[in-house]
Amino acid sequence: MSRFKLVFEKIKNKYDCIVVGAGPAGLTAALYLARFNIDTVIVSKDIGGKMAIAPLVDDYPGIADVPGAKLAELFTTHVKKHGVPMIVGEAVIKVKREGDMWCIETEGGRKLCAYAIILAIGVEKRRLSVPGEDKFIGRGVSYCAVCDGMFFKDKVVAVVGGGDSAFSSALHLSTIARKVYLIHRRETFKAMPHYIEKAKKNPKIEIITNTVITEILGDKKVSKVKVKNMVTNEEKILNVDGVFIEIGSEPPIKFLKSIGLELDENGYIAVNPDMSTNLPGIFACGDIAGGRCRYRFEQIITAAAEGAIAAKSAYEYIIRVKIK
Ligand code: NAP
Numbered sequence: 001m002s003r004f005k006l007v008f009e010k011i012k013n014k015y016d017c018i019v020v021g022a023g024p025a026g027l028t029a030a031l032y033l034a035r036f037n038i039d040t041v042i043v044s045k046d047i048g049g050k051m052a053i054a055p056l057v058d059d060y061p062g063i064a065d066v067p068g069a070k071l072a073e074l075f076t077t078h079v080k081k082h083g084v085p086m087i088v089g090e091a092v093i094k095v096k097r098e099g100d101m102w103c104i105e106t107e108g109g110r111k112l113c114a115y116a117i118i119l120a121i122g123v124e125k126r127r128l129s130v131p132g133e134d135k136f137i138g139r140g141v142s143y144c145a146v147c148d149g150m151f152f153k154d155k156v157v158a159v160v161g162g163g164d165s166a167f168s169s170a171l172h173l174s175t176i177a178r179k180v181y182l183i184h185r186r187e188t189f190k191a192m193p194h195y196i197e198k199a200k201k202n203p204k205i206e207i208i209t210n211t212v213i214t215e216i217l218g219d220k221k222v223s224k225v226k227v228k229n230m231v232t233n234e235e236k237i238l239n240v241d242g243v244f245i246e247i248g249s250e251p252p253i254k255f256l257k258s259i260g261l262e263l264d265e266n267g268y269i270a271v272n273p274d275m276s277t278n279l280p281g282i283f284a285c286g287d288i289a290g291g292r293c294r295y296r297f298e299q300i301i302t303a304a305a306e307g308a309i310a311a312k313s314a315y316e317y318i319i320r321v322k323i324k
Pocket of ligand 1: 054166185212248249
């Protein structure tokens with residue numbers, strides 16, 4: 001079960017559309033569906049998805065420097081204004097066809113059906129897969145700087161990764177911790193130049209390139225990491241109190257395959273330009289969507305735009321199916 005409190009609203013068994021996921025894609029889809037007068041429910045394990053754990057968002061037009069959690073709240077309030085019910089705190093574990101409807105089952109045993117489903121479930125954080133990682137989750141190993149950063153006040157932490165998530169986490173942690181190592185396996189970074197420049201100028205952040213963590217060590221809590229330079233093969237120990245793993249994300253392939261969805265070579269749902277999938281009535285948007293027709297650019301604004309397109313396509317599909 002997720003750490004989110006289960007929100008009970010007046011929930012029926014049947015809707016026109018079920019939106020699974022409440023990140024920027026799912027919330028925008030629900031907003032547009034409500035405006036198309038489509039009877040919609042949102043089912044999600046959390047609210048805001050990755051947006052809610054972004055330390056600071058400065059690339060959503062019109063709202064400069066807004067904490068991700070605040071932006072998620074603004075999205076949610078807007079959806080609620082249109083009266084869309086939400087079940088929050090329960091992941092969807094099954095999606096299957098029943099007659100002319102798609103039905104979902106949640107981990108709490110709830111069953112709901114609808115003519116169309118919009119999957120906006122996002123992706124799962126990638127694990128580093130080194131010794132000590134599993135042992136110290138919640139005891140120094142974290143995947144969320146915004147959620148856990150406050151436990152490292154005046155301490156020393158390491159952030160692993162070279163993308164926007166690693167850099168934004170390192171910058172956020174530098175406002176709390178005494179020192180932040182940013183450890184990346186290459187010389188160059190995927191992150192935006194804006195983040196890289198800010199981190200390089202930050203006296204609390206030490207960037208270590210061409211280096212991987214080979215082991216996370218400690219007794220009851222993390223106290224050290226063993227690192228290896230990939231160029232020189234030199235190994236050394238860094239004393240740290242925490243390790244933040246920010247090395248990207250992966251789609252839940254097993255779950256997607258269980259529905260019968262066509263996936264791309266990386267396991268994302270293959271979508272058409274209108275966000276439809278190989279299964280009539282199932283649409284996908286946001287980070288979980290992939291395929292040759294989708295240009296990957298995982299941003300809040302692109303997720304929201306795809307949510308709007310998915311809603312329009314689902315609306316047209318539902319109208320066709322209902323008047324048959
Ligand atoms: P990402 O862009 O995929 O970057 C993942 C990083 O982790 C890469 O530098 C990668 O190294 C490294 N990595 C992957 N597997 C690793 C492993 N096993 N061991 C060590 N390092 C590993 O993921 P992300 O940073 O989470 O970002 C995901 C998407 O969200 C991106 O499109 C990003 O732009 C977006 N995002 C945007 C913002 C924003 O402020 N606008 C903030 C966060 C995320 P390599 O470089 O060697 O592949």
